[in-house]
Amino acid sequence: MLTHIDENGDAVMVDVTDKEVTERIARAGGRIYMSREALSEVLSGTNKKGSVLGTARVAGIMAVKRTSELIPLCHTLLITKAEIELVPDEESSSVYCECTVKLTGKTGAEMEALTGVSVALLTIYDMCKAVSKDMTITDICLLEKDGGKTGQYVKG
Amino acid sequence: MLTHIDENGDAVMVDVTDKEVTERIARAGGRIYMSREALSEVLSGTNKKGSVLGTARVAGIMAVKRTSELIPLCHTLLITKAEIELVPDEESSSVYCECTVKLTGKTGAEMEALTGVSVALLTIYDMCKAVSKDMTITDICLLEKDGGKTGQYVKG
Amino acid sequence: MLTHIDENGDAVMVDVTDKEVTERIARAGGRIYMSREALSEVLSGTNKKGSVLGTARVAGIMAVKRTSELIPLCHTLLITKAEIELVPDEESSSVYCECTVKLTGKTGAEMEALTGVSVALLTIYDMCKAVSKDMTITDICLLEKDGGKTGQYVKG
Amino acid sequence: MLTHIDENGDAVMVDVTDKEVTERIARAGGRIYMSREALSEVLSGTNKKGSVLGTARVAGIMAVKRTSELIPLCHTLLITKAEIELVPDEESSSVYCECTVKLTGKTGAEMEALTGVSVALLTIYDMCKAVSKDMTITDICLLEKDGGKTGQYVKG
Amino acid sequence: MLTHIDENGDAVMVDVTDKEVTERIARAGGRIYMSREALSEVLSGTNKKGSVLGTARVAGIMAVKRTSELIPLCHTLLITKAEIELVPDEESSSVYCECTVKLTGKTGAEMEALTGVSVALLTIYDMCKAVSKDMTITDICLLEKDGGKTGQYVKG
Amino acid sequence: MLTHIDENGDAVMVDVTDKEVTERIARAGGRIYMSREALSEVLSGTNKKGSVLGTARVAGIMAVKRTSELIPLCHTLLITKAEIELVPDEESSSVYCECTVKLTGKTGAEMEALTGVSVALLTIYDMCKAVSKDMTITDICLLEKDGGKTGQYVKG
Numbered sequence: 001m002l003t004h005i006d007e008n009g010d011a012v013m014v015d016v017t018d019k020e021v022t023e024r025i026a027r028a029g030g031r032i033y034m035s036r037e038a039l040s041e042v043l044s045g046t047n048k049k050g051s052v053l054g055t056a057r058v059a060g061i062m063a064v065k066r067t068s069e070l071i072p073l074c075h076t077l078l079i080t081k082a083e084i085e086l087v088p089d090e091e092s093s094s095v096y097c098e099c100t101v102k103l104t105g106k107t108g109a110e111m112e113a114l115t116g117v118s119v120a121l122l123t124i125y126d127m128c129k130a131v132s133k134d135m136t137i138t139d140i141c142l143l144e145k146d147g148g149k150t151g152q153y154v155k156g
Numbered sequence: 157m158l159t160h161i162d163e164n165g166d167a168v169m170v171d172v173t174d175k176e177v178t179e180r181i182a183r184a185g186g187r188i189y190m191s192r193e194a195l196s197e198v199l200s201g202t203n204k205k206g207s208v209l210g211t212a213r214v215a216g217i218m219a220v221k222r223t224s225e226l227i228p229l230c231h232t233l234l235i236t237k238a239e240i241e242l243v244p245d246e247e248s249s250s251v252y253c254e255c256t257v258k259l260t261g262k263t264g265a266e267m268e269a270l271t272g273v274s275v276a277l278l279t280i281y282d283m284c285k286a287v288s289k290d291m292t293i294t295d296i297c298l299l300e301k302d303g304g305k306t307g308q309y310v311k312g
Numbered sequence: 313m314l315t316h317i318d319e320n321g322d323a324v325m326v327d328v329t330d331k332e333v334t335e336r337i338a339r340a341g342g343r344i345y346m347s348r349e350a351l352s353e354v355l356s357g358t359n360k361k362g363s364v365l366g367t368a369r370v371a372g373i374m375a376v377k378r379t380s381e382l383i384p385l386c387h388t389l390l391i392t393k394a395e396i397e398l399v400p401d402e403e404s405s406s407v408y409c410e411c412t413v414k415l416t417g418k419t420g421a422e423m424e425a426l427t428g429v430s431v432a433l434l435t436i437y438d439m440c441k442a443v444s445k446d447m448t449i450t451d452i453c454l455l456e457k458d459g460g461k462t463g464q465y466v467k468g
Numbered sequence: 469m470l471t472h473i474d475e476n477g478d479a480v481m482v483d484v485t486d487k488e489v490t491e492r493i494a495r496a497g498g499r500i501y502m503s504r505e506a507l508s509e510v511l512s513g514t515n516k517k518g519s520v521l522g523t524a525r526v527a528g529i530m531a532v533k534r535t536s537e538l539i540p541l542c543h544t545l546l547i548t549k550a551e552i553e554l555v556p557d558e559e560s561s562s563v564y565c566e567c568t569v570k571l572t573g574k575t576g577a578e579m580e581a582l583t584g585v586s587v588a589l590l591t592i593y594d595m596c597k598a599v600s601k602d603m604t605i606t607d608i609c610l611l612e613k614d615g616g617k618t619g620q621y622v623k624g
Numbered sequence: 625m626l627t628h629i630d631e632n633g634d635a636v637m638v639d640v641t642d643k644e645v646t647e648r649i650a651r652a653g654g655r656i657y658m659s660r661e662a663l664s665e666v667l668s669g670t671n672k673k674g675s676v677l678g679t680a681r682v683a684g685i686m687a688v689k690r691t692s693e694l695i696p697l698c699h700t701l702l703i704t705k706a707e708i709e710l711v712p713d714e715e716s717s718s719v720y721c722e723c724t725v726k727l728t729g730k731t732g733a734e735m736e737a738l739t740g741v742s743v744a745l746l747t748i749y750d751m752c753k754a755v756s757k758d759m760t761i762t763d764i765c766l767l768e769k770d771g772g773k774t775g776q777y778v779k780g
Numbered sequence: 781m782l783t784h785i786d787e788n789g790d791a792v793m794v795d796v797t798d799k800e801v802t803e804r805i806a807r808a809g810g811r812i813y814m815s816r817e818a819l820s821e822v823l824s825g826t827n828k829k830g831s832v833l834g835t836a837r838v839a840g841i842m843a844v845k846r847t848s849e850l851i852p853l854c855h856t857l858l859i860t861k862a863e864i865e866l867v868p869d870e871e872s873s874s875v876y877c878e879c880t881v882k883l884t885g886k887t888g889a890e891m892e893a894l895t896g897v898s899v900a901l902l903t904i905y906d907m908c909k910a911v912s913k914d915m916t917i918t919d920i921c922l923l924e925k926d927g928g929k930t931g932q933y934v935k936g
Contacts, residue, residue, distance in 0.1 A: 168863045169841055169863065172860045204859070233858070244898070
């Protein structure tokens with residue numbers, strides 16, 4: 001049963017009032033493929049000051065905090081940790097992104113982690129699009145979550 | 157040259173003061189893969205009231221308007237049209253999303269279209285995750301853009 | 313005594329530091345009157361995809377979460393449930409809106425429920441104004457609240 | 469035809485790309501009824517520092533600027549003027565609110581004026597609710613608009 | 625060691641998951657110097673209704689609640705009290721601002737208090753700049769904080 | 781005459797409808813003083829990845845775009861350029877910040893430049909406060925503006 005749909009099929013924010021406050025963690029990943037030219041500029045940018053990856057990291061962290069403004073039925077949560085890891089990969093000409101979110105609350109941090117990944121990768125796209133528009137953001141998924149009634153999930 | 161990085165490698169918002177105000181359009185696409193069980197509930201939900209797709213459509217349109225708050229170096233733009241198309245596909249057990257954005261301004265709507273796609277797909281994820289967490293958001297890319305100095309781009 | 317005004321008559325955010333964290337609920341209602349032509353299109357739209365009511369429902373839920381950004385002296389709260397009910401009434405040619413908000417916190421959800429009703433009704437207005445501008449949003453009031461020191465209130 | 473619903477009944481942001489940029493103005497009104505005790509405190513507050521009305525005025529003006537974030541299908545507009553007028557009326561034990569919005573753009577300021585009225589009245593409610601919860605926000609409607617293809621509208 | 629920088633020097637939001645929830649308070653101050661002409665208009669404005677100071681007070685309180693949206697690595701907090709005090713000083717032709725913030729949470733309210741002061745003073749600047757642009761915002765600092773592991777701090 | 785105060789002393793957003801659309805530029809500056817220990821960590825951080833200054837730069841640029849949400853009577857503007865320059869100074873143990881904003885519109889970019897400086901400096905404060913709280917943000921002022929009816933201003 002889709003928990004966001006009531007008996008009439010109308011969207012509702014799931015009632016979590018009676019859920020326990022527990023420590024929760026979620027980790028999501030994703031990747032952006034770009035031209036070798038774009039990637040080499042990202043990398044050379046890194047030695048100068050790493051603007052692309054540094055800016056994407058900040059954008060992703062800020063997006064984590066605003067997830068409930070973007071995703072209509074998400075609950076507002078008090079994030080206790082948000083981290084964005086960005087790993088350029090020359091072989092596949094891509095940048096891999098992983099976002100880890102922790103919080104203590106009544107509902108999980110999955111959407112926050114996925115939103116952090118999405119916005120970090122969109123920021124890389126934005127900063128590289130002058131070089132080449134042939135970029136693809138892909139494989140955004142939940143890697144792991146823990147805490148709360150449903151317990152641990154690890155991407156199989 | 158990465159236009160968002162100045163000579164010191166610091167992030168800057170590109171100066172578009174002298175760019176022409178022209179009509180610009182951008183179209184981006186992406187897809188979310190989910191379990192057959194999740195998709196069948198999205199589809200049956202559609203019969204009832206289309207909550208999942210309807211909610212995702214609204215979320216995507218609203219995100220288009222907030223792109224410059226999320227992507228650090230994006231310019232604020234006056235969007236003149238935003239449209240989200242969502243196409244469930246039972247064969248591949250996925251929902252395809254396309255976002256078309258139009259504006260009259262000094263810089264393009266690429267990031268707005270990509271952000272609309274990302275948030276619409278994240279919203280579908282959020283509403284289906286109670287059924288199954290094995291979902292992947294993928295193939296987010298620019299399909300077409302037109303207007304402005306660089307002229308037309310069509311994904312080859 | 314107006315609790316938002318200190319001894320000098322200056323606006324302050326009431327200090328709720330020492331208030332107890334309790335489960336709180338608030339329910340508010342309101343109505344929009346429109347032309348029969350506008351209402352019949354809302355209703356036929358409902359058959360097709362319920363866009364007007366579906367969009368208003370999402371807008372109302374999202375507004376509930378942003379109440380403290382709009383109402384200067386409201387505290388930020390962790391909403392645990394938000395629900396918007398919309399009931400078209402052909403006899404009076406209007407749509408009735410009710411918003412229920414629950415949270416666990418130090419202060420009540422009255423303003424959140426009233427803001428949800430207001431924005432849901434404004435969204436209906438926005439989507440129908442091309443048909444006829446003779447619409448009125450009216451009777452927005454608190455129906456019920458419970459939880460916290462002042463206890464239960466039911467509109468007499 | 470509801471201009472926010474496309475042929476499939478899905479919500480879309482109306483395409484205003486080809487609309488003319490003209491000067492537009494909208495004026496909306498509304499009223500909040502409250503107990504005599506609450507109104508007398510608003511009025512005495514006015515003598516001291518006018519906190520209630522002053523705060524509501526600022527909240528309304530700020531809300532005008534954020535209308536497109538709240539109303540899903542509203543276009544972002546460059547407001548050139550926003551004014552909130554608040555008139556306490558002891559005879560009816562109420563406060564009347566009028567909001568005037570001007571802009572130069574491709575679409576009108578109706579929703580901005582109505583949102584300004586709504587948030588100003590909600591702010592008054594918030595600041596008076598400790599005195600008495602028996603308040604009603606009512607008669608929110610468009611009084612006048614001008615500019616754009618549809619030309620002038622004056623509430624009949 | 626800068627707690628916002630991990631071993632690679634990347635920005636991260638500090639993990640406060642294991643920190644205790646305690647009552648925390650922070651008090652920050654700052655000052656804006658302006659021309660005597662500007663100050664005298666602020667003061668005369670006061671008898672009418674002190675729009676400048678009243679508006680700045682509301683702006684500061686609202687900014688306190690949005691600190692985590694502005695400062696990238698700040699945690700979202702549930703503010704339980706926010707107060708802005710504004711003291712015009714004719715002798716030095718300036719307005720002094722003090723902001724006190726209280727909350728119950730896992731991390732302190734320093735940044736919220738400093739942001740409240742900054743935005744209140746910027747608002748005064750905005751409202752006076754038509755009279756004279758020779759204004760300076762200065763001496764923004766933390767005056768006192770208490771609560772949490774590091775305990776009390778009082779500016780020496 | 782304070783242009784933000786109408787004849788009743790109420791706050792209003794100045795009507796700029798009839799102002800000319802011109803290219804406008806504003807440049808503001810400010811400084812944060814910190815302990816030598818804090819500054820040396822900012823500088824060593826710079827070698828590693830420049831997190832503190834890089835993060836502050838992004839925060840300042842993002843704040844420029846949100847100025848009209850923070851300063852109640854500011855008009856929303858379409859920024860065409862925003863740049864934050866940060867210059868550490870070991871002799872005075874401080875970091876100097878300068879923000880340049882350009883736009884094409886009906887009103888100037890002064891407040892945007894001042895807000896960019898303020899938020900960039902607050903971000904530095906946030907990232908260094910674990911080292912030492914004895915920091916002061918000071919000398920925030922307009923350095924130069926041009927464009928619009930009042931023409932050029934250069935701090936004397």
